[in-house]
Amino acid sequence: MTMPDPSPAPLSLQPTDWQDRANVAARSVTSMFGRRLLWLPGTHLAAVQWPSKQLKNLLQPWHYWWQAHYVDCLVDAGRRELGNGATPAARFNGPERPSAGQLASRLVTGIRLRNAFTFVNSYYDDMAWLALATHRLEKLAEQTRKPGGRRRNASVRAKLTSQFDSASTDDLGGGTYWSKKRDFKNTPATAPVALYYARTGQQAKAQRLVDWLNAVLFDGSQGLYLDGARLNAAGEVVVEGAIYTYNQGPVLGALLELGGEANLARAAAVIEAVARHLTVPSAAPTPAPDTAETPLHTPPPSRVLRCDGTGDGGLFTGILCRYLALAARDERLPASSRATAAELVTATAEAFWAGRRPELDSHKLDSHEQGSVIFSIHAAQPAEATYPPGAAVELSTQLQAWMALEAAAALHPKPAQ
Numbered sequence: 389m390t391m392p393d394p395s396p397a398p399l400s401l402q403p404t405d406w407q408d409r410a411n412v413a414a415r416s417v418t419s420m421f422g423r424r425l426l427w428l429p430g431t432h433l434a435a436v437q438w439p440s441k442q443l444k445n446l447l448q449p450w451h452y453w454w455q456a457h458y459v460d461c462l463v464d465a466g467r468r469e470l471g472n473g474a475t476p477a478a479r480f481n482g483p484e485r486p487s488a489g490q491l492a493s494r495l496v497t498g499i500r501l502r503n504a505f506t507f508v509n510s511y512y513d514d515m516a517w518l519a520l521a522t523h524r525l526e527k528l529a530e531q532t533r534k535p536g537g538r539r540r541n542a543s544v545r546a547k548l549t550s551q552f553d554s555a556s557t558d559d560l561g562g563g564t565y566w567s568k569k570r571d572f573k574n575t576p577a578t579a580p581v582a583l584y585y586a587r588t589g590q591q592a593k594a595q596r597l598v599d600w601l602n603a604v605l606f607d608g609s610q611g612l613y614l615d616g617a618r619l620n621a622a623g624e625v626v627v628e629g630a631i632y633t634y635n636q637g638p639v640l641g642a643l644l645e646l647g648g649e650a651n652l653a654r655a656a657a658v659i660e661a662v663a664r665h666l667t668v669p670s671a672a673p674t675p676a677p678d679t680a681e682t683p684l685h686t687p688p689p690s691r692v693l694r695c696d697g698t699g700d701g702g703l704f705t706g707i708l709c710r711y712l713a714l715a716a717r718d719e720r721l722p723a724s725s726r727a728t729a730a731e732l733v734t735a736t737a738e739a740f741w742a743g744r745r746p747e748l749d750s751h752k753l754d755s756h757e758q759g760s761v762i763f764s765i766h767a768a769q770p771a772e773a774t775y776p777p778g779a780a781v782e783l784s785t786q787l788q789a790w791m792a793l794e795a796a797a798a799l800h801p802k803p804a805q
Contacts, residue, residue: 406797407468409741413790414465414480416760417458418491420747421783425498432491433498434458438781453514455499457703457787459521460710462492464794466528471801474532489528493537496522496544507544510568512555516580519548523587545588552581556593560617560625562600574616574628575605579638586645598642598651607631611661613639633666633694634704637711644711644718656725659715662708663728667691670739670768692736695766695788702765702784706791709733713795730799736767737796740789743770763789 420438423445425431434455436448466488469478476483486494499518500507509515526541555565555577563573564581578597585594605614605627615630636658643655670692696704709732715721716730743764765774765785775781 405802406737406793406800407802409737410465410468410790410793410797411480412761413763413786413793414461414488416762417461417783417786417790418481420760420781421786422491425501428501430494431498431501432494433502434495434783436783438783450502451700451784452499452503452509453511453517453700454703454784454787455495455502456514456517456521457707457791458783459492459495459499459518459525461787461790461794462488462495463521463524463528464488464791464798466492466525466532468794468797470528470532487532489525489532489534492521492525493529496525496537496540507547508551511566511577512551512564513566513574513577513580515548515551516577516584519545519552519584520580520587523584549584549588552584556581556597560619561604562596563604563617564597566616572616572618575601575613575635575639576616576632578605579613579635579642582642583638583645586642591646594642595646598639598646601639602654610665611657612636612665613658631665632704633662633696634707636662636666637708640711640715644714644720647720652720655715655718656721659712659721659725659729662693662712663732666694666708667732668694668768670735671770690735692739692767693732695768698765698782698785700784702782703788703791705736705767706788706795709736709792709795713798716799733792733795733799737792739767740764740792743767743772744789745771745775762786767792 417434421434421436423433423435425433435445436451436454437444440448465480469480469488472478474487479485479487481488496518503509507515507518509518522541522544526538529537529541552564555570556563557565559570560573564578566572566574566577578601582594582597582601585591585597601613604617604625606612607614607629610631612631613635615628615632615635617625617627620626640655640658643651643658668691670690693705693708696702712729712733716726716733718726740763744761747760747762762771762775762781763786764771765782767789775785
């Protein structure tokens with residue numbers, strides 16, 4: 389059973405810049421989905437659906453990797469707090485509330501408890517996402533000079549690194565297994581593990597995994613990475629040809645982290661391929677007021693990143709936005725590639741923002757949820773269409789929009805006062 393955290397500060401529905409927009413997303417997700425675990429102080433966890441009361445939370449599936457991306461989103465918010473001085477007044481949720489970093493640390497504790505007192509999971513991609521998020525959390529703690537949880541974070545790295553080492557074998561020529569079944573190697577596991585290795589000083593391991601992705605799963609005709617590969621009964625490598633938006637993100641991150649002429653050239657090519665193949669026309673929402681006095685915003689740009697529905701797919705486009713934003717700020721890339729990445733992130737985030745709807749049903753909102761907004765499943769459609777009033781809202785889709793808004797906020801920092 390889970391319990392809501394104490395009531396956060398009231399929400400404003402009229403932000404004037406990307407920092408404020410990201411704060412609205414952060415407050416909405418944490419207030420609507422965030423809970424203590426089993427009434428335990430010092431814990432935090434997200435319900436996978438809203439509305440969801442206490443007993444129902446116990447019956448919902450456990451989505452380890454959704455929680456890992458929740459940690460990453462909180463780290464994004466924490467980095468913005470750091471940029472604003474890391475004072476109580478800079479906190480996304482108000483000066484009386486925990487900082488984003490503190491909440492992320494409580495979330496990591498909640499993940500371990502909910503995952504049967506361990507960070508080890510049956511899926512290597514899930515563990516890779518948590519390893520990346522906790523590594524970023526530790527860097528944030530160091531920068532804010534609040535290194536709480538350092539021993540725990542070191543334990544996470546040690547345990548999960550050993551998992552990645554065991555899963556990254558020479559079978560099928562290289563790559564990382566997707567799960568403990570060890571019958572499928574894919575981009576969803578190999579790319580984030582490669583990025584984790586690169587960020588933790590293990591460049592040789594990271595480059596070997598990237599080389600395998602390039603040799604086995606890169607589709608030269610489209611310029612994008614395919615899903616995965618397995619052995620058939622005859623011992624032949626069979627490639628699964630599906631292309632997912634989120635797979636391109638951590639590959640892009642690993643290429644940038646490793647650097648070098650070949651990796652950077654491939655990163656630039658992936659950005660252009662994403663723009664060609666993974667975008668859709670944006671449909672501007674019908675203007676509707678946020679309040680009686682304030683009209684909704686101008687229509688979003690004409691093309692946005694493709695989204696992939698609900699469930700796990702609800703995270704996909706947000707993940708790609710995170711790494712496109714890194715590319716947009718990397719001066720080693722050609723100016724045209726940086727501009728393309730920035731345009732894709734900004735257009736997609738603008739579409740999510742323009743398509744949001746306030747949740748005004750007082751019968752569904754607890755006091756700590758008042759003022760929350762709901763984002764669409766698809767950037768190209770308004771939330772009124774994908775989440776009409778009365779519909780259950782999935783955590784993954786709201787994290788996706790939050791990630792996109794944080795990515796845009798990273799590209800459009802608030803001017804110094």
